Amino acid sequence: MINNRLILAAALTAAAASSVQAASRDYISVVGSSTVYPFATVVAETFGKTTAFKTPKIESTGSGGGLKLFCAGVGVEHPDITNASRRIKSSEVERCASNGVNDIVEVKIGYDGIVIANAKSAPQFNLTRRDLFLALAKKVPNVNGGGELIDNPYKTWQDVNASLPATAIEVLGPPPTSGTRDAFVELAMEGGCKTFDFIKAMKKQDKKTYKGICHSIREDGAFIEAGENDNLIVQKLESNPAALGIFGFSFLDQNADKVQGSIVDNVAPTFEAIADGSYPVSRPLYFYVKKAHVGKIPGIQEFLAEFTSDKAWGEEGYLVDKGMIPMPNQERSQFAADVKGLNILRLAK
Template sequence: MIRIIVVLAAAFTTFTFWTCTQSESRNYVSIVGSSTVYPFAAVVAEQFGRTTRFRTPILESTGSGGGIKLFCSGVGLEHPDIANASRRIKKSEVDRCRENGVNEIIEVKIGYDGIVLASSRKNPPMSISRKDIFLALAKEIPDLSGAEKLIANPHKTWKDVNSSLPDTKIEVLGPPPTSGTRDAFVELAMEGGAKTFSWIKDLKKKDKSRYKAICHTIREDGAFIEAGENDNLIIQKLEANPDAVGIFGFSFLEQNTDKIQGSSVDGFEPNFGSIAKGDYPVSRPLFMYVKKSHVGVIPGIKNYIEEFTSDKAWGEDGYLADKGMIPMPKEEREKYYNDARYLVPIEIK
């Protein structure tokens, strides 16, 4: 028995190493990146694989930062061709790319995603401002008397924050710090609220790290509950506890409108129209970055981008809108369609 196993294992290892050295070319597109873009990119990849002669692209959900890091690690078959991101690529990342020989990157903005604050349908919808969000969730808030100093957040109920809000305990279920949704929420909602205090706004120029610490630090006394990356779980918890508020991507609200409702922020309800127009303040653009040097080497990259940027995919009635992505206005779509078509690389100063 042992002899058989040893022989089998030896034969197997030689066989696999032989096949590995044989398969030097990769005949599918490799995509990495944001978990927010993942559900949208996956529909396009599937559609592309089923309707063209190319193989279905492989899509890894690594998070925006992790995806760009992989993307920038070099040129060659073992490195991914496309990175999805729920934020714009940073200058430091472009520099890193350049160090590794990835010189030309094509940027394609693909649409928008809204971050919603939603609660159970059992209670009437809330209408809050970004200032309320900041005052309810920041670890330290400006002194209530108006002096320019910080105190630990004393607010226990929404009514403490703003007398027009309901008298329920502040209980917010949100994503952990590793999530791109959390980054965007902190940047758009919390920072937006903090800026309404002029002295904090002035601090941005004087002491940037202190400014960031004030705006970006969420309280840790139990009012904000990190509910993990699983947004379906947050929805279940909201159903069980009507007083709680959850933070997640717009596509989850869209799929569960019978159970939960989005709170309007600064007077705008989270829906397709307000997010696409840019009225709803807590929304962010989604991007796709393509390695130009791989186009033409790996079969299908160009066709995949073409599928993604076609009106039946990212248009107003496209299948991506059905999945909850908010389409860009027509002019913007045209601009990025042309960038993608003629493979215009970005310049980041």
């Protein structure tokens, strides 16, 4: 009994000591997008190895979850940096402000391409965004015209576009919680959706319905939610040559012997095509820094310098080796200058 009491007492003291410890933190805490995670972690590791500072802790919480944690307040118990595979929303900036997080530094780090790939053993697809929309949307315009929307009737790719093979539509993609899914829906589906004039006209009048049409993916089995794990999608594609899969460019880059990226709008998903912006399904990656923490938590400024150095995000930097697509020189030097001066984010209202 005495022993038990001692152990309990020890645990309670440990708990008390920890709240003291929370009053100061000697490592950088980063949260946010799982898409930026592989890049942020490389920078963090290099930073930890080459400086006297501790290696930053990086949590993979998703863009939305990361911004929620980030905006929870100022102080050592809140993260210093959040990664995002999309830009911060004005609603999130407001939430930040209501919790006292006023000065946020925005850093764009580069681009990530989203590829639609299939197994090497099958012929390469040549798609347009319109094809993707017609093949995957929940509701599509009636072929007879008239601006009427019907439940997606297409069974094979040939039904969608006569030049495509007559295989059944089967696409493995990420679930709605994933940033990759958001980006795919926004860039590919909406891009194809907009090619119908009457839907495009709807955008001005009724944005909600417009989004509902363009952003809804069919639920009749043609689109299969394959989970967040892109490696799994690659494996499934390999064993099922009839299927297409949606995932990030770095997985295509690593598995070029197993899968091939489909051509979208006449552009193949290559490093160069994503970098110069001609490949249509690519998105920018960001991270956001809490300016109030700079100087309080050791190493933030040095970490930013490492991230924005040419040896990291430059055209031959180590982030490129990990599959990130760098920004053009001019954009890069502009963001590097913003970071150096810790210029605060201003969203255009």
